Amino acid sequence: MKLHEYQSKQIFSNYGIPIPSGRVTANAADAKQIAEELGGHVVIKSQVLVGGRGKAGGIRLAKSPQQAEDLATQILGMEIKGLPVRKVLVDEAASIETEIYLGITNDRAERKPVLMASSAGGVEIEQVAKETPDKIVKVHIDPLLGLRDYQARDIAAGIDLPREHWRTFGQIGRGLWQAYLRSDATLAEINPLVITSRNRLLAVDGKMVLDDNALFRHPDLAEMRDVDVEPKAETEARKFSLSFIKLDGYIGCMVNGAGLAMATMDIIKLHGGKPANFLDIGGGASSEKVAAALRIILSDANVKAVLFNIFGGITRGDEVARGILAALQEVKTDAPMVARLVGTNAEEGRQILSGANMITAETLVDAAKKAISAAQGGKQV
Amino acid sequence: MSILVDKNTRLLVQGITGNEGLFHTQHMLAYRTNVVAGVTPGKGGEWVLEGKVPVFDSVRIAHEATGVNTSVIFVPARFAADAIYEAADAGIQLIVCITEGIPVQDMMRVRNYLDQKGIRLVGPNCPGLLTPGEAKVGIIPGDISMPGNIGVVSRSGTLTYEVLYALKLVGLGTTTCVGIGGDPVNGTSFIDVLGMFEADPQTDKIVMIGEIGGTDEEKAAEFIADHLTKPVVAFIAGQTAPPGKRMGHAGAIVESGSGTAVDKIKALQDVGVRVASHPEEITELLA
Numbered sequence: 001m002k003l004h005e006y007q008s009k010q011i012f013s014n015y016g017i018p019i020p021s022g023r024v025t026a027n028a029a030d031a032k033q034i035a036e037e038l039g040g041h042v043v044i045k046s047q048v049l050v051g052g053r054g055k056a057g058g059i060r061l062a063k064s065p066q067q068a069e070d071l072a073t074q075i076l077g078m079e080i081k082g083l084p085v086r087k088v089l090v091d092e093a094a095s096i097e098t099e100i101y102l103g104i105t106n107d108r109a110e111r112k113p114v115l116m117a118s119s120a121g122g123v124e125i126e127q128v129a130k131e132t133p134d135k136i137v138k139v140h141i142d143p144l145l146g147l148r149d150y151q152a153r154d155i156a157a158g159i160d161l162p163r164e165h166w167r168t169f170g171q172i173g174r175g176l177w178q179a180y181l182r183s184d185a186t187l188a189e190i191n192p193l194v195i196t197s198r199n200r201l202l203a204v205d206g207k208m209v210l211d212d213n214a215l216f217r218h219p220d221l222a223e224m225r226d227v228d229v230e231p232k233a234e235t236e237a238r239k240f241s242l243s244f245i246k247l248d249g250y251i252g253c254m255v256n257g258a259g260l261a262m263a264t265m266d267i268i269k270l271h272g273g274k275p276a277n278f279l280d281i282g283g284g285a286s287s288e289k290v291a292a293a294l295r296i297i298l299s300d301a302n303v304k305a306v307l308f309n310i311f312g313g314i315t316r317g318d319e320v321a322r323g324i325l326a327a328l329q330e331v332k333t334d335a336p337m338v339a340r341l342v343g344t345n346a347e348e349g350r351q352i353l354s355g356a357n358m359i360t361a362e363t364l365v366d367a368a369k370k371a372i373s374a375a376q377g378g379k380q381v
Numbered sequence: 382m383s384i385l386v387d388k389n390t391r392l393l394v395q396g397i398t399g400n401e402g403l404f405h406t407q408h409m410l411a412y413r414t415n416v417v418a419g420v421t422p423g424k425g426g427e428w429v430l431e432g433k434v435p436v437f438d439s440v441r442i443a444h445e446a447t448g449v450n451t452s453v454i455f456v457p458a459r460f461a462a463d464a465i466y467e468a469a470d471a472g473i474q475l476i477v478c479i480t481e482g483i484p485v486q487d488m489m490r491v492r493n494y495l496d497q498k499g500i501r502l503v504g505p506n507c508p509g510l511l512t513p514g515e516a517k518v519g520i521i522p523g524d525i526s527m528p529g530n531i532g533v534v535s536r537s538g539t540l541t542y543e544v545l546y547a548l549k550l551v552g553l554g555t556t557t558c559v560g561i562g563g564d565p566v567n568g569t570s571f572i573d574v575l576g577m578f579e580a581d582p583q584t585d586k587i588v589m590i591g592e593i594g595g596t597d598e599e600k601a602a603e604f605i606a607d608h609l610t611k612p613v614v615a616f617i618a619g620q621t622a623p624p625g626k627r628m629g630h631a632g633a634i635v636e637s638g639s640g641t642a643v644d645k646i647k648a649l650q651d652v653g654v655r656v657a658s659h660p661e662e663i664t665e666l667l668a
Contacts, residue, residue: 106485108565108595108632111492143489184484213631214484216459243629247621258563258629259537259592262618266642267659269621278622280629283520283538311539311546313508313522314404343522343542364543364661 001210004047006089007224008206011183012190015175018168019203022091031072034090035065044071047087048080049229051124056080061093083228094204095197100159101125102172103189104141104180112140113180115147115173119159121192147177168201183221184214233277233296240292242281249274251371252297252306252335254290256281256315264309267364273372276303283314290323291330298331305375307367308339310349317341317349325356336374340367382583383512383557384532384574385475385503386451390516393449393473394419395464396456397429397436401479405455405520406434412517418443440471453509453518454478461505462487469500477518478505478568485631488566495568502568506630508538508560511545521545521558529554531667532578534571535590536563536597536632540618543660544590551664556584563592563630571601579609586612586667589654591645593619594633598645606652614666615649616657617642 003011006024013019023034024047035042046058053059058080062068068090078085099122107114118136120128128135137158139151152173156166172193180188187209194204215222227235237244243258247265251273255261258280265275277300281293297306310320321341340361341349350360359374361367392409396402397419407430410416418435425438437443440452452468454461454476461480468476476495483505495502503510509519513528520538526545533548533555535541541560548555559574561567571589578584587609591598598617605613620642622628624635635641646656655666 106489106565109600111489111566113486113489142493143486144493181486184486186485211484211486213458213482214486217484245623245626245628247623255539257537257539258633259535259540259590259618260543262592262620262622262628262633263540263543263616263660265622266618266620270658275621278626278628311542313539313542314520342546343525365659 001212001215001225002049002229003208003210003224004049004087004226005045005206006047006087008208009203011179011208012175012203012206015179017172017175017179017190017203018201019206020091020094022089024087024089026076026087028069028072028076031088031090032065032069035062035068038090038092040064041093042068043091043093044068044075045089045091046075046078046080046085047089048083048085049226050081050083053080058085086228094194094202096194096204097197098195099192100161100194101128101189101191102176102193103187103191104176105187105189107140110140112143115139115141115151115155115177117155117159125191141177146181147173165195165201172201172203179208183208184211184218185209186211233299237296240289242279242289242293242296244296245278246300247275247277248302249276250302250304251375252276252300252303253309254279254281254293254297254306255309256283256285256311260309260311264307264364264368267368268307268372271365271368271372273368273375276300281315285315285320285323287319287323287326290320291327294324294327295331298333298335303335305335305371306337307371308337308341309364309367310341312341312343312346316344317346318352321349321352325352328356336377338367338371338374340364382581383515384577384581385557385559386510386512386516386518388415388515390415390451390518391447391449392416392518393440393443393452394434395440395452395454395468397421397434398424398427399455402455403429406430408523409517412523414516414518418447418449440467440473444471444473449473451475451518452477454480456480458482462491465491465502466494469495469498473500475501475503476568477503477507477509479507479509479519481506483564485564485566488564492566492568503559504562504567506564507562507567508541510557510559511555512557513555519560521560525549526558527554529556530583530585531555531588532581532584532586533558533588533590534574534578535560536592537590537618540660541590544588544616544663547661547664553664553667556581563632565595565632571597572604575601575604575609579611584611586614588663588667589613589615591615591617592630592633593617593622593628593635593642594630594640596639599648602648602652602654605654613654614657614663615654616660616663617645
C-alpha cells in the first residue's frame, strides 16, 4: 500500500526527521490561508500516488498567498496519469543548495533491508542506479540488529557529506529506520533530502510503501489507504479477500491459486486471446466468494467470455460449481462460460454445472482455446 | 530415496486444533505420514482425530515427549513467525510453514535467525512437500502423484498440482515435490533444492516451476550451469503479467525492470534448460 507524500512526511516527522512546515488541504481558499501563515513563499504539491508529478505541472511555486490560491485551484482540477488530484500539500518553500537521496527498502535477494544514499538526489533513483551505479552507496542492515550508527556514518562518508552534517544525518538515518521498522514498510525514502541555503538538512519529499500483509498490526496506517489509485473492482475484490487485477483483454478468468492464475492468463495469450483479468479465488473458496468473483469479472464491459479453471485440492469442485450457479442467478449475462474442473470433487462439480449451459474442457490448452473461440462468437451479441 | 521427507519423518503439526491444521492432519494421516504429535498452546493433554494424535502445549514439550524431527506450521499469519522461532529453539531441524500472508519484515528476521542456527525452513506460503508413497507434509493432494524418478520444485501451489497431475497422467512419478512458496523472503530457494536433487540417486530428471518476481530463477540458472548434471525442464508463470502489479503472491511482482518472465526464461534457456510454453508441455519436454 502506497502512502501519499504528506502522509509519509508526517510519519517521518514523528520519528524526528525535519520536514518543511506545511499542511494538506482539499480546498484552494485554505491553501491561501496556509500560504499566509507560512509567509507567502510556498510550494503547492499535488497529492497523487504516481511519479512524475512535477513534469505534469502538479508541483508549482507560489510567491504570494493569492498565487497559492490560484495555483491550488488549477492543480486541484487536474488529473495526473488518470488519477484525480483531490488534495494539495502547501509547504514552506526551501532554498535548496544540495539534493541527496536517502532510502531504505527490502533487498529480497539478500533477505535484508538495505539503506541507500546518493549525492545525486532529486531524480528517479532507478535512473541513477542504471546510469551511474557508483553514485549510490548501500549498506545492508541486519534485521536482528537494526541500523547501527557506524553504518549511517559510512553512508555519510560514502556520499561525501560535509562532516558538520554527520550528526544530523545520523539522526535522520535512525529516524528513517524507525519509520520503516515500526510501520512495516517495504520502502521508506526521502528524495530529496536537501541542504538548505541556511545549511540545514530537510526532508523535502517523502515516499512510503507499506506491507499489505502487516496492516493487521497497524490499523491507523491501514486507514490511510487511498482507493482512488486502484480500479473499483480491485477495492471490491479486497473486501472478499480475492486477489484481482484488471487487465485490458476480453476473457475473464477465475482460477484458484496465483501461479495457476498466471499460467492460465499466459496460455490464453499463447493461443491468441487476451485475458481481461488476473483473479485468484484462493484456497477453500466458498460459494459466496465465487459469486462475488463472478460479479466482479462481469462488471467489466469488455469481458466476452469467462474461463473457470479450478484445480481442486483444498478448494472443492462441487463448492465452486455451486458458487457459479448462485452467481448466475444473481448476475444475468450473455457471456459464454467455459469451465475446467480437476481434482477434489471435480466430478460432482461437473454434474452440478451440466444443467447450466456451460462449455466444459479437459485440459488447460483445451479450455483456453474454447474460451477464445467462445469470446469471438460472443462478440456479435 | 527422496529428499527432506520420507518414512523416517516424525512429524509435528503446529496449530493442529485449528480448522486448517486439523483438516490437513487428517489427510496427512490418511496418506500414512508419520504424524506423531501436535501443538496448540493451552490444549496440552488433549488428543485429536479419534485419539490418533496427542496435543502438547509447546514444541519443546512435544519434542521431548515424542522425538519429532520435522514440524509443519498451520498457525495464522500473525502468530506464524513466533511458531517458527519456537520450533527452531526446540531443536527441530526441518520446519515447513504453510501459512500465507506473513509480514516480510518478520520473515527477514526469521530467515537471518535460522541461518545462524543452521536450521532449514521450507516456505512460508507454500503447499509443503510430498514424497509419494512415503510422506505428505503439507497440503499437496496425495492422489495426484505417484512414486517415480522426477524431482519437482516449485514456487507455486495449484500450478504445482497441475504439473504433478499432468505427469501422472502420462505415467511419470516423482521422488519428492518441494513447494518453496511464493513470498519474497522464504527459507529454501531453488538452488538449495536443485542441489539436493542432484545428490539424490533416485532423482533422474528435475522439473522447476518458477514465476515472475525476484531473481531466484536467474540464480538457479547459474547454479544449474555450474553444478547440475541431471536434465532440468522449467516453466515460468506470469509472462502476461504487467509490471508493478502484485499477482497474488507477495513475491510475484515485476519491479523496476527486473523479475520478468522473459528474463528468467532466457537465463534458463541460455544454460540448456528446456522451458515449456505451458504447464502441460512439461511432460513432452521430459520425454
